[in-house]
Amino acid sequence: MTTSPHPDQVRAGQAIYRPWTLPLYDLVAFKINCRFLFRVPVPEVVAMFDRNVSDEHLDVGVGTGYFLDTCRTAPRQSITLADLNEHSLRHAARRLARFDVTTVRANALEPLPLPERSFGSASLNFLLHCVPGTIREKAVVLDNVAACVRPGGRIFGATVLGKGVPVGPAARAVVPLWNWRGVMHNAEDSLDDLRAELSARFPDHRLTVHGCTALFEAEVP
Numbered sequence: 646m647t648t649s650p651h652p653d654q655v656r657a658g659q660a661i662y663r664p665w666t667l668p669l670y671d672l673v674a675f676k677i678n679c680r681f682l683f684r685v686p687v688p689e690v691v692a693m694f695d696r697n698v699s700d701e702h703l704d705v706g707v708g709t710g711y712f713l714d715t716c717r718t719a720p721r722q723s724i725t726l727a728d729l730n731e732h733s734l735r736h737a738a739r740r741l742a743r744f745d746v747t748t749v750r751a752n753a754l755e756p757l758p759l760p761e762r763s764f765g766s767a768s769l770n771f772l773l774h775c776v777p778g779t780i781r782e783k784a785v786v787l788d789n790v791a792a793c794v795r796p797g798g799r800i801f802g803a804t805v806l807g808k809g810v811p812v813g814p815a816a817r818a819v820v821p822l823w824n825w826r827g828v829m830h831n832a833e834d835s836l837d838d839l840r841a842e843l844s845a846r847f848p849d850h851r852l853t854v855h856g857c858t859a860l861f862e863a864e865v866p
Contacts, residue, residue, distance in 0.1 A: 662708070662733045670709050674771075682816045683805050684856025690770065690803055693860055696797040699765030703727065705753050705790050706772030710737030713744075713768075720744060725759065725819035727751045744842045753786045759793050766792070766799040774831035780838035783830075788844055801862040802846070805829070809836030810857045848864050 662670070675687045694716035702720040704713060707728045711777065728734050735749040751757050753769065754776065767790045776783040778781040791800050807820070823829040836852075839859055843850045847863035854860075 661731045685858035697801045703764040703767040707737040710740040769802040784842040812857045
């Protein structure tokens with residue numbers, strides 16, 4: 646039996662995204678954390694976007710919009726940004742203003758207020774490790790996002806795991822503190838559980854590991 650996360654836990658996972666922190670986010674998250682803590686090359690994540698982004702793309706858990714701004718295969722028709730945090734939505738929408746952008750405030754643990762099967766691709770990048778619960782519990786996010794993607798479309802993202810992957814000394818020192826504070830919820834997230842949840846939903850999928858970060862790409866059946 647699974648239990649729903651307390652609303653305070655959900656809010657804590659996105660509370661760091663504020664107007665005064667977002668301008669520093671790319672530097673801290675991608676130049677420092679990805680390189681020294683999570684040991685995932687940012688170009689690998691950009692390449693994942695290039696492989697999977699379609700003309701009508703949905704981005705869930707938008708951060709600053711960095712990867713859609715950076716990738717070469719930019720959506721030619723529209724981008725929909727969905728996030729619980731209004732500051733992230735505004736920041737990313739401004740950054741991506743050269744595209745046709747729609748913003749939607751939504752909790753990924755609940756069905757998204759978007760038409761079903763209306764997108765060619767969807768990303769949930771560095772989102773799952775911020776969502777409360779175990780991988781088995783938070784995998785409902787995969788269901789909610791995939792419901793918005795047409796059959797044959799792509800769903801993809803990255804998440805930092807706590808088990809079944811090589812966790813370096815820096816991450817072992819810092820990530821437990823972030824879990825304690827509620828900024829991350831990945832202490833029990835394992836590679837085996839992620840693989841099992843992806844396999845249960847997406848017969849055609851790819852899972853790669855860089856450091857303690859898993860990149861996943863799948864075709865929506």
